[in-house]
Amino acid sequence: MSAVSIRNVFKSFGAVQVIQGISMDIKDGEFVVMVGPSGCGKSTLLRMVAGLETITTGEIAIGERVVNNLEPKDRDIAMVFQNYALYPHMSVRDNMAYGLKIQGRPKTDIDARVQRAAEILELAQLLKRRPRELSGGQRQRVAMGRAIVREPRVFLFDEPLSNLDAKLRVQMRSELQALHQRLMTTTLYVTHDQVEAMTLAHRMLVMNAGKTEQIGAPLEVYSKPATTFVAAFIGSPPMNLIPGRITEGGKALASDGDVHARLPEARPALDGRNVLLGVRPEHFEICEPDAAMLSPDIDFIELLGSDSLVYGHLGADKAGARMAARLHTSVVAKEGRLPLRFDPQYMHLFDPETGKRIEE
Amino acid sequence: MVERRPVLTFLAHAVLVLGALIVAFPIYVTFVASTLTVEEIMSVPMPLLPGGHLIENYKQVLFAGTTTGSRAAVDRMLLNSLVMALVVPIGKMSISILSAFAIVYFRFPLRNFFFWMIFVTLMLPVEVRIIPTFQVIAGLGMLNTFAGLTLPLIASATATFLFRQFFMTIPDELAEAARMDGAGPMRFFWDVVVPLSKTSMAALFVIQFIYGWNQYLWPLLITTDETMYTAVIGIKRMIVGGDAANEWNLIMATAMLTMLPPALVVLLMQKWFVKGLVETEK
Amino acid sequence: MEKRVTFRSAWLPYVLVAPQLAITVVFFFWPASQAVWYSFQLQDAFGLSSQFVGFENFRTLFRDPHYLQSFKTTAVFSIAVAGCGIAISLLLATMADRVIRGALVYKTVLIWPYAVAAAVAGVLWAFLFAPSIGIVTYVLKGFGIDWNWILKGDQAMLLIIIASVWKQISYNFLFFLAGLQSIPKSLIEAAAIDGAGPARRFWSIVIPLLSPTSFFLLVVNIVYAFFDTFGVIDATTMGGPAQATQILVYKVYRDGVHAADIGGSSAQSVILMIIVIALTAVQFRFIERKVQY
Numbered sequence: 046m047s048a049v050s051i052r053n054v055f056k057s058f059g060a061v062q063v064i065q066g067i068s069m070d071i072k073d074g075e076f077v078v079m080v081g082p083s084g085c086g087k088s089t090l091l092r093m094v095a096g097l098e099t100i101t102t103g104e105i106a107i108g109e110r111v112v113n114n115l116e117p118k119d120r121d122i123a124m125v126f127q128n129y130a131l132y133p134h135m136s137v138r139d140n141m142a143y144g145l146k147i148q149g150r151p152k153t154d155i156d157a158r159v160q161r162a163a164e165i166l167e168l169a170q171l172l173k174r175r176p177r178e179l180s181g182g183q184r185q186r187v188a189m190g191r192a193i194v195r196e197p198r199v200f201l202f203d204e205p206l207s208n209l210d211a212k213l214r215v216q217m218r219s220e221l222q223a224l225h226q227r228l229m230t231t232t233l234y235v236t237h238d239q240v241e242a243m244t245l246a247h248r249m250l251v252m253n254a255g256k257t258e259q260i261g262a263p264l265e266v267y268s269k270p271a272t273t274f275v276a277a278f279i280g281s282p283p284m285n286l287i288p289g290r291i292t293e294g295g296k297a298l299a300s301d302g303d304v305h306a307r308l309p310e311a312r313p314a315l316d317g318r319n320v321l322l323g324v325r326p327e328h329f330e331i332c333e334p335d336a337a338m339l340s341p342d343i344d345f346i347e348l349l350g351s352d353s354l355v356y357g358h359l360g361a362d363k364a365g366a367r368m369a370a371r372l373h374t375s376v377v378a379k380e381g382r383l384p385l386r387f388d389p390q391y392m393h394l395f396d397p398e399t400g401k402r403i404e405e
Numbered sequence: 406m407v408e409r410r411p412v413l414t415f416l417a418h419a420v421l422v423l424g425a426l427i428v429a430f431p432i433y434v435t436f437v438a439s440t441l442t443v444e445e446i447m448s449v450p451m452p453l454l455p456g457g458h459l460i461e462n463y464k465q466v467l468f469a470g471t472t473t474g475s476r477a478a479v480d481r482m483l484l485n486s487l488v489m490a491l492v493v494p495i496g497k498m499s500i501s502i503l504s505a506f507a508i509v510y511f512r513f514p515l516r517n518f519f520f521w522m523i524f525v526t527l528m529l530p531v532e533v534r535i536i537p538t539f540q541v542i543a544g545l546g547m548l549n550t551f552a553g554l555t556l557p558l559i560a561s562a563t564a565t566f567l568f569r570q571f572f573m574t575i576p577d578e579l580a581e582a583a584r585m586d587g588a589g590p591m592r593f594f595w596d597v598v599v600p601l602s603k604t605s606m607a608a609l610f611v612i613q614f615i616y617g618w619n620q621y622l623w624p625l626l627i628t629t630d631e632t633m634y635t636a637v638i639g640i641k642r643m644i645v646g647g648d649a650a651n652e653w654n655l656i657m658a659t660a661m662l663t664m665l666p667p668a669l670v671v672l673l674m675q676k677w678f679v680k681g682l683v684e685t686e687k
Numbered sequence: 688m689e690k691r692v693t694f695r696s697a698w699l700p701y702v703l704v705a706p707q708l709a710i711t712v713v714f715f716f717w718p719a720s721q722a723v724w725y726s727f728q729l730q731d732a733f734g735l736s737s738q739f740v741g742f743e744n745f746r747t748l749f750r751d752p753h754y755l756q757s758f759k760t761t762a763v764f765s766i767a768v769a770g771c772g773i774a775i776s777l778l779l780a781t782m783a784d785r786v787i788r789g790a791l792v793y794k795t796v797l798i799w800p801y802a803v804a805a806a807v808a809g810v811l812w813a814f815l816f817a818p819s820i821g822i823v824t825y826v827l828k829g830f831g832i833d834w835n836w837i838l839k840g841d842q843a844m845l846l847i848i849i850a851s852v853w854k855q856i857s858y859n860f861l862f863f864l865a866g867l868q869s870i871p872k873s874l875i876e877a878a879a880i881d882g883a884g885p886a887r888r889f890w891s892i893v894i895p896l897l898s899p900t901s902f903f904l905l906v907v908n909i910v911y912a913f914f915d916t917f918g919v920i921d922a923t924t925m926g927g928p929a930q931a932t933q934i935l936v937y938k939v940y941r942d943g944v945h946a947a948d949i950g951g952s953s954a955q956s957v958i959l960m961i962i963v964i965a966l967t968a969v970q971f972r973f974i975e976r977k978v979q980y
Binding site: 410413414416417418420421424425427428429430431432434435438446447449450451453499500501503504506507508510511512513516519522523525526527528529530532533534535536537538540541556557559560561562565584589590591593615618619620621622625626637638640641644653656657660663664667668670671672675678679682683 | 693694695696699700701703704706707708710711713714715716717718719721722725775778779782783785786789793795796797798799800801802803804805806807808810811812814815819820822825853856858861862865885910914915917918921922936939940943944949952953956959960963964967
Binding site for chain 2: 095097116117118122123124126127128129130131132133134143144147148191
């Protein structure tokens with residue numbers, strides 16, 4: 046069994062508390078991505094699972110065992126570092142074999158494992174080379190090879206694709222997916238890139254300032270963000286958050302005379318309440334002015350070929366909220382008001398003070 | 406050089422050639438003197454072209470010594486110099502790489518204290534503490550021994566600093582990867598740190614070899630037995646008076662022999678030599 | 688300045704540091720503190736007993752005209768060696784930076800005096816300048832200059848200065864060359880476009896940018912002149928004639944070894960220690976600001 050259990054973990058560096066009570070149960074064979082902005086503590090959390098950082102309070106268990114006081118080498122895990130951390134003076138083969146050598150495995154066993162990993166990662170031709178003779182993508186694969194040969198219970202990835210160029214990143218993402226399909230090893234993966242998170246994860250842990258914002262499958266996090274932070278973090282451009290108020294006895298939402306939308310179902314309990322209206326830019330469409338739910342004053346437009354990204358402000362004299370819309374046509378107008386509507390089922394409501402989602 | 410100014414380039418070459426000549430001139434004269442007889446040298450001015458006595462002068466000096474001043478044979482002295490020139494760098498590097506590793510990769514109480522203790526040794530060269538060091542060596546019964554010649558010179562911290570500075574540039578992730586691979590600190594040291602330090606060690610070796618070979622004051626103090634003289638001391642001991650009555654041809658032959666090994670090391674390992682100089686002083 | 692990654696062990700770091708620490712304590716701290724101890728003692732004529740006399744040794748020193756003269760000699764010597772050494776090497780390095788062809792040859796020739804021992808350098812130049820048989824003496828006589836460093840104090844000083852500078856040129860040259868080569872070419876080019884000629888560029892850009900190197904070399908050269916030149920002096924003038932070339936460190940040696948004046952010699956050692964510590968502290972404080980990891 047290689048489930049990982051993070052139980053109410055706290056971490057402080059001196060007086061600064063960087064991880065504040067995170068809990069998550071990761072199932073055997075699951076690919077979990079820990080995502081969040083720089084400094085949110087995701088790498089620290091990963092390193093605590095690895096054993097490279099101590100745990101201030103709380104428990105981390107791998108399988109059935111609590112590993113708080115175990116050295117990394119005793120946890121049956123393997124890690125792929127952001128900067129690959131390959132031993133510069135050793136060949137690719139020796140890099141991959143090093144950990145096995147220390148474990149004292151027989152040479153035949155080591156050779157077999159290295160060969161298998163090299164084949165999976167298409168490194169068989171490169172075994173004799175030194176790291177400095179390899180490209181970034183090749184080095185990354187060697188780092189993965191080093192992890193694979195150990196046949197660990199858990200893989201830990203610390204922003205492994207950050208140092209690759211965009212095209213290579215896309216390619217490596219699909220290779221990572223294929224790898225996981227093949228090996229089915231429990232994986233913890235840290236990234237700040239929400240696209241990586243969305244494409245690779247079975248489930249995501251969205252973090253902010255050391256706290257859990259939301260845990261869920263990618264589509265769930267996308268379609269039902271638990272907080273404004275998650276709403277704004279996932280999706281590009283981020284979800285629009287427009288201040289407004291529930292009116293008409295809970296049937297509609299209005300703001301500054303500029304927004305008028307009907308709720309998908311009447312919510313009398315919310316009547317009169319200030320809320321944040323959340324709508325993703327991709328859920329807008331252009332309509333007739335009298336059918337418009339909101340009409341932003343255009344600031345500028347980015348034409349992407351297939352789509353147009355329209356950026357504008359609501360309110361008179363652009364004094365209202367800023368917003369963005371992704372439309373599937375080429376927008377010809379360059380200024381003025383653009384009448385937009387959206388399907389009410391794509392409406393999200395958040396409490397302006399707590400940032401939390403208002404449930405249906 | 407931004408513009409092409411032939412005059413300045415010519416001037417630059419002229420200055421450099423002049424500099425090279427001034428630098429090379431004493432060596433050349435020494436070489437010539439080592440191939441002449443005493444009488445030829447005494448006849449003023451000394452001839453400036455090499456004479457015909459090269460082999461016999463060197464043979465005599467190597468195996469028989471001079472007839473004035475000390476009479477020690479130079480071959481033994483060269484050997485002693487070689488021992489110093491090898492033991493000092495190797496000894497220094499061995500203890501320094503270990504303590505640098507400890508200071509950089511471990512956190513332990515008294516770490517800063519040890520660091521400063523070692524650092525302080527950089528400030529006081531052996532010349533400042535000669536008398537008491539002499540007494541310590543005498544007290545330990547190490548006069549006229551190789552141990553006495555080399556141990557006090559191993560005490561300085563230049564190597565520790567070089568290694569420390571280098572270790573700081575080793576990425577943290579390398580140590581973490583090694584830890585994940587199951588390597589303990591000493592394993593990491595042998596398998597990763599030492600191989601990566603090879604260039605620093607080469608650079609240090611060149612500088613310390615020269616330092617050990619050219620030591621003067623310290624061997625002067627603690628060797629009274631002629632068989633323990635180093636080559637540099639040997640030369641001084643061959644000179645009796647300031648001017649004449651010295652077998653200059655033999656003295657110069659000894660000087661050539663004494664200058665040869667360090668010069669070879671500098672020439673053959675020039676790259677590491679330059680690196681070693683520039684980095685030890687940072 | 689801290690590594691993020693550290694190993695944990697209660698005993699291993701101590702074991703690793705032990706050899707160096709042991710040697711440092713036995714061969715450095717113990718003798719150094721002994722020197723301080725002796726400087727406060729006065730030994731009787733037979734060296735059998737000693738008596739604590741406080742600062743008496745120091746006071747005697749500062750009343751001793753020979754000692755004060757030694758200070759002056761050392762000052763003159765070190766300023767001359769540092770000054771000439773730096774000026775000449777700077778000139779050579781600047782020229783070497785300009786030429787492309789033959790640069791490697793020049794460099795090779797110019798750096799290897801570093802390999803020559805100080806004492807040997809002294810012997811070589813003493814031979815050239817030997818009063819009766821030296822080549823240079825012969826040439827000087829042709830110009831009507833009467834050269835005899837064995838008798839004339841000034842000339843003896845000149846001899847050791849020449850020998851010391853000759854040996855140190857390589858070291859300074861290498862550092863200046865490295866310093867020059869680290870000046871971004873774009874700065875020089877910008878100045879040229881602004882209309883500055885080579886001389887102007889040299890004085891207003893190169894020299895200021897070289898000042899950390901120059902300062903560093905200044906301190907190093909002074910320390911070199913204080914200590915590493917012992918071999919030069921002992922192999923040639925031996926402090927003479929009439930102590931004209933007796934720099935401080937040489938006096939420590941003479942008084943301690945030949946005159947067996949342990950107290951006085953130790954007091955001199957202590958004073959030298961203080962001077963060196965001051966110089967090194969200045970250097971370290973200045974340089975440390977520039978070093979980043």
